[in-house]
Amino acid sequence: MLKRVNAIETQELRKEYRGRAVVDSLTLTVPPGEVFGFLGPNGAGKSTTVKMLLGLVHPTGGRLQVLGGSPHDPAVRARLGFLPEQFRFQTWMTAEEFLRFHGRLAGLKAADLNARIPRILETVGLGGRGSETLGGYSKGMLQRAGLAGAILARPQLVFLDEPTSALDPIGRVEVREIIEQLRGEGTAVFLNSHLLSEVEQVCDRVAFVKQGRVLQQGSMRELMGGVLPLDVRVDHLPPGLLDTLSRLGELRHTDTNTPGRADVELWLDHEDAIPAVASAVHASGARLYALTPRRPDLETLFLDLIEDTPDSRARTARQGAARA
Ligand SMILES: Nc1ncnc2c1ncn2[C@@H]1O[C@H](COP(=O)(O)OP(=O)(O)OP(=O)(O)O)[C@@H](O)[C@H]1O
Numbered sequence: 001m002l003k004r005v006n007a008i009e010t011q012e013l014r015k016e017y018r019g020r021a022v023v024d025s026l027t028l029t030v031p032p033g034e035v036f037g038f039l040g041p042n043g044a045g046k047s048t049t050v051k052m053l054l055g056l057v058h059p060t061g062g063r064l065q066v067l068g069g070s071p072h073d074p075a076v077r078a079r080l081g082f083l084p085e086q087f088r089f090q091t092w093m094t095a096e097e098f099l100r101f102h103g104r105l106a107g108l109k110a111a112d113l114n115a116r117i118p119r120i121l122e123t124v125g126l127g128g129r130g131s132e133t134l135g136g137y138s139k140g141m142l143q144r145a146g147l148a149g150a151i152l153a154r155p156q157l158v159f160l161d162e163p164t165s166a167l168d169p170i171g172r173v174e175v176r177e178i179i180e181q182l183r184g185e186g187t188a189v190f191l192n193s194h195l196l197s198e199v200e201q202v203c204d205r206v207a208f209v210k211q212g213r214v215l216q217q218g219s220m221r222e223l224m225g226g227v228l229p230l231d232v233r234v235d236h237l238p239p240g241l242l243d244t245l246s247r248l249g250e251l252r253h254t255d256t257n258t259p260g261r262a263d264v265e266l267w268l269d270h271e272d273a274i275p276a277v278a279s280a281v282h283a284s285g286a287r288l289y290a291l292t293p294r295r296p297d298l299e300t301l302f303l304d305l306i307e308d309t310p311d312s313r314a315r316t317a318r319q320g321a322a323r324a
Helices: 046-053 095-105 110-123 139-151 169-184 196-202 220-224 241-248 271-284 298-306 310-323
Strands: 008-017 020-030 035-039 061-066 080-083 157-161 188-192 205-210 213-219 228-234 250-255 262-268 288-293
Touching: 008 046, 020 046, 020 205, 020 213, 035 046, 035 169, 035 196, 046 061, 046 157, 046 188, 080 139, 095 110, 095 139, 110 139, 139 157, 139 169, 169 188, 169 196, 196 298, 205 298, 213 220, 228 271, 241 250, 241 262, 241 271, 262 271, 271 288
Parallel strands: 035 188, 035 205, 080 157, 157 188
Antiparallel strands: 008 020, 008 061, 205 213, 228 262, 228 288, 250 262
């Protein structure tokens, strides 16, 4: 049996531009068949990382391997797929010609391409449109064509840089299904995306990056675990209630703007504290209208990590409350 090598391995990977590190001490492992989300604000170094992993940009330091080898090795390259964020295609080609061209570069035979191109066009939602020139395609259709090109040669590792930026909601769901299908076939996917809800739904693990450094990485379960936001709605806040609640958990947000109603967001360490919250409300004399535990979503975690300032915390809490 063939040894299953990691799709991506980096150690202390670094890239400097004019003496400034834009990727710094990046150590990552992506096993085969994993969908890995790479998240960070604009300028965090995500595209530079992808370019290093594809052999398009030379690292200043550190080590990297993709599919057990160097991205400069043609045998490795033939097993990589890439959908860049800024895609530009040959407008005079039809989608079929474009895919044939890509397929031949990846070493696919004519018979294989003849069978595969119509199927892949169907997969990305361009069935029956393959004979039209790319110049007449909409932005979303071009992104779909680019995705078809990235997965045509059955790569073992695909880099998708903001793969749904031009797509409508249906297109986004379709791309998610394609990513899930790739995972099912054992293909690893390295996904750069700003759409956190998308990442949340599809990724096995994620890394948060800022200014070239990984702030946190782990499985969705690991990142989501540990805290339990609890939304508490009461008719009013008697004196002392907030103090009592703040001893049971971290008081994240209080909203008393609506007459006859007060909303409190409390972050608990464990659900065992929920009955104590109910008792504290009852003992204070307030009437309890809702006690809703909620898992923190990726956006809340992301904003917390990326901008760990009092302002961002307040905003995070407000957004959390708005979503609840
Ligand atoms: N060729 C280059 N020369 C100089 N600086 C560069 C070059 N390429 C990228 N940078 C800088 O490196 C930093 C990281 O850029 P990068 O494109 O990797 O970020 P990103 O996380 O992909 O951002 P975005 O989400 O906006 O696409 C930025 O400050 C950028 O200006």
